[in-house]
Amino acid sequence: MPGEIKGLNEECGIFGVFGHPDSAQLTYYGLHALQHRGQEGAGIVTSDGDHMKVSKGHGLISEVFPQDRLDSLEGHSSVGHVRYATSGDRSYENIQPLMFRSQTGGLAVAHNGNLVNAHALKGQLEAQGSILQTTSDTEVVAHLIKRAGHLPMDEAISQGLSMIKGAYAFLMMTENKMYVANDPRGLRPISIGYLGDAWCVSSETCAFDVIGATYERDVMPGELLIIDENGIESKRFSAPIQRTLCSMEYVYFSRPDSDLDGKNVHAARKRMGKSLHAESPAEADVVTGVPDSSISAAIGYAEASGIPYELGLIKNRYVGRTFIQPSQELREQGVKMKLSAVRGIVEGKRVVMVDDSIVRGTTSRRIVKLLKEAGATEVHVRIASPPIKNPCYYGIDTSTSGELIAANNTLEEMREQIGADTISFLSVEGLNDAIYQGQESLNHGGCTACFTGNYPTEIYPNTVLPYEKA
Ligand code: SF4
Numbered sequence: 001m002p003g004e005i006k007g008l009n010e011e012c013g014i015f016g017v018f019g020h021p022d023s024a025q026l027t028y029y030g031l032h033a034l035q036h037r038g039q040e041g042a043g044i045v046t047s048d049g050d051h052m053k054v055s056k057g058h059g060l061i062s063e064v065f066p067q068d069r070l071d072s073l074e075g076h077s078s079v080g081h082v083r084y085a086t087s088g089d090r091s092y093e094n095i096q097p098l099m100f101r102s103q104t105g106g107l108a109v110a111h112n113g114n115l116v117n118a119h120a121l122k123g124q125l126e127a128q129g130s131i132l133q134t135t136s137d138t139e140v141v142a143h144l145i146k147r148a149g150h151l152p153m154d155e156a157i158s159q160g161l162s163m164i165k166g167a168y169a170f171l172m173m174t175e176n177k178m179y180v181a182n183d184p185r186g187l188r189p190i191s192i193g194y195l196g197d198a199w200c201v202s203s204e205t206c207a208f209d210v211i212g213a214t215y216e217r218d219v220m221p222g223e224l225l226i227i228d229e230n231g232i233e234s235k236r237f238s239a240p241i242q243r244t245l246c247s248m249e250y251v252y253f254s255r256p257d258s259d260l261d262g263k264n265v266h267a268a269r270k271r272m273g274k275s276l277h278a279e280s281p282a283e284a285d286v287v288t289g290v291p292d293s294s295i296s297a298a299i300g301y302a303e304a305s306g307i308p309y310e311l312g313l314i315k316n317r318y319v320g321r322t323f324i325q326p327s328q329e330l331r332e333q334g335v336k337m338k339l340s341a342v343r344g345i346v347e348g349k350r351v352v353m354v355d356d357s358i359v360r361g362t363t364s365r366r367i368v369k370l371l372k373e374a375g376a377t378e379v380h381v382r383i384a385s386p387p388i389k390n391p392c393y394y395g396i397d398t399s400t401s402g403e404l405i406a407a408n409n410t411l412e413e414m415r416e417q418i419g420a421d422t423i424s425f426l427s428v429e430g431l432n433d434a435i436y437q438g439q440e441s442l443n444h445g446g447c448t449a450c451f452t453g454n455y456p457t458e459i460y461p462n463t464v465l466p467y468e469k470a
Contacts, residue, residue: 013037046075167394186221273300280424288312347375361405
């Protein structure tokens with residue numbers, strides 16, 4: 001999962017509760033379950049029906065919200081956000097939810113994703129006199145909504161959303177209503193659930209389980225949900241288009257106990273491991289997975305091959321977040337601290353090392369070295385997703401193309417650089433089959449643009465990648 005040891009990071013997670021006296025506390029627990037989606041900033045906005053209060057800061061949710069701070073957030077409704085910040089994007093102002101106040105009331109906005117036409121819209125807004133306070137796309141949307149302020153709020157939001165392009169799940173709140181929207185292709189996950197009479201909204205369903213809520217359904221592509229004291233109402237701000245949910249959510253980002261689009265992430269990863277074995281078998285004595293996100297795929301590979309699954313690699317859970325280390329050298333030291341090979345398991349053995357994906361390749365090289373230093377006689381690297389060759393414009397920091405090992409090397413060159421005896425990746429077809437089990441032609445089919453270069457939306461000439469924002 002993000003925040004582990006890869007150069008691959010999610011932009012954020014969002015969670016909200018409408019209609020519960022402990023909404024802030026529940027939002028805290030929900031965000032805690034989504035912490036893997038972003039560890040550099042967290043915020044919660046509450047409403048008591050008349051007033052809205054915002055509280056946010058840098059760090060983990062538990063660092064930002066000690067109990068006394070949480071207790072000061074009163075109200076029946078809350079929206080919260082955890083975020084991953086890219087370099088040059090760590091300012092306090094960019095921590096979400098963003099809060100906007102005007103004479104007609106407040107609007108809190110939490111966003112997961114990335115807009116591909118934000119640069120052009122910012123230029124238009126500034127030319128028309130708007131002054132933007134943050135570098136975040138989220139503020140652009142708030143300005144667009146405000147410019148339609150003569151309309152009822154749901155229509156103003158629909159109008160604002162109709163002008164933006166890219167990947168987004170939005171959670172917004174006024175003093176007495178909550179609004180949830182998913183982009184016309186449903187690139188980022190967002191679901192609703194309920195806890196008694198209260199409605200809950202989450203980037204991932206695992207957060208519902210944590211607070212004892214029941215999952216209701218995913219928010220559909222192009223759908224705007226309006227939640228208030230009368231219940232929940234569904235509207236459309238865009239005609240339905242085939243959903244292209246991010247495939248990397250299944251491969252790496254989401255927690256294995258989450259369901260995406262009705263499909264459990266752990267089960268999908270196991271099927272990826274099985275498909276990987278069918279495509280790329282290896283003669284070996286043990287199968288091991290790189291903790292934590294690759295373990296499900298490794299179990300699937302082991303089951304399909306009949307080779308025993310073993311804990312050949314152990315993660316030290318008490319090492320800090322390595323991905324914020326600034327230099328390559330420090331990142332590699334971080335990997336060393338975070339993972340250990342288990343000599344008693346791998347010594348004298350031919351090992352299949354299953355990993356979910358490869359970004360720069362430095363982590364894989366280090367892990368192969370660890371296994372060989374611990375006595376593995378052969379290391380066969382099996383990657384449970386296709387080679388990442390293209391940048392993501394939809395909110396995932398995949399590094400620049402120049403840093404992506406698969407964008408610049410042949411398979412044999414990668415094998416050599418990583419130091420493996422053999423290396424194979426899952427095919428795009430194998431990945432789609434594992435996720436959708438032949439159902440993708442009905443109404444789904446994931447985004448696979450970082451593997452194939454086939455982007456499901458227009459990419460504008462000035463589209464700014466998440467890690468290029470300053
Ligand atoms: S390009 Fe890759 S990481 Fe980005 S949304 Fe598509 S599948 Fe996900």
